[in-house]
Amino acid sequence: MDPQPPLLFALDLTGTFVFGLNGALTALRATHLDVVGVVTLGMTTALGGGVIRDVLIGALPPATFQYWPYFALAVGGAMIAFVLNRWLERLKMSITVLDAIGLSVFAVIGASKALAFGLGVAPAVLLGVITAVGGGTIRDALVGQVPTVLRSELYAIPALVAAMITVVAIRLDVYGLPAALGAAAVCFVIRMLGVRYQLNAPRPPGFRADSS
Numbered sequence: 001m002d003p004q005p006p007l008l009f010a011l012d013l014t015g016t017f018v019f020g021l022n023g024a025l026t027a028l029r030a031t032h033l034d035v036v037g038v039v040t041l042g043m044t045t046a047l048g049g050g051v052i053r054d055v056l057i058g059a060l061p062p063a064t065f066q067y068w069p070y071f072a073l074a075v076g077g078a079m080i081a082f083v084l085n086r087w088l089e090r091l092k093m094s095i096t097v098l099d100a101i102g103l104s105v106f107a108v109i110g111a112s113k114a115l116a117f118g119l120g121v122a123p124a125v126l127l128g129v130i131t132a133v134g135g136g137t138i139r140d141a142l143v144g145q146v147p148t149v150l151r152s153e154l155y156a157i158p159a160l161v162a163a164m165i166t167v168v169a170i171r172l173d174v175y176g177l178p179a180a181l182g183a184a185a186v187c188f189v190i191r192m193l194g195v196r197y198q199l200n201a202p203r204p205p206g207f208r209a210d211s212s
Helices: 006-030 035-057 068-116 121-142 156-171 177-197
Strands: none
Touching: 006 035, 006 068, 006 121, 006 177, 035 068, 035 121, 068 121, 068 156, 068 177, 121 156, 156 177
16 A cells, blocks of 8 residues: 555545445435445445546555455444434434545545556546545445435535645645645535535526426
């Protein structure tokens, strides 16, 4: 595995756990699944984006398959959601906050890893976004929903901003833990503002929310 600052690595693992938890809760709300289905979709949410990134940049086998805590935290988060889903529904905003943290950290880590493997600016930014939203997109497709990234309050845009800040910081040779945390913080704030004020990306001209 590529070395990361301890705090950023801890946040990476936290994001994995939170995405496993949030992915399983989303699956439970969307459809009636048994424990195997819930854990599978939780793991898909937590690990899918990173696996896609690593395959695309040739970092094989993916980091997920080299370091067991990723699997353990993804499964643990999904199992907690399965067992405590009724209670966790009361903490929906807390889960949203934690999900925003995972989104932010994954965008930064994805972009920095892509650059470390020699990719250019645009591909690195794209892979930062893919790392952040890829797992959730696969999950939503599996349960027959329009992916959250295409309809939710500013989801992909915050990840894009964080990835761009990360790439610029690396190119200017000022990237480090403060820059990484700063990029993640910007993503987090934009995401939470979108949730708080129900902000969305621009819609087509003449679009109405109740249009079919």
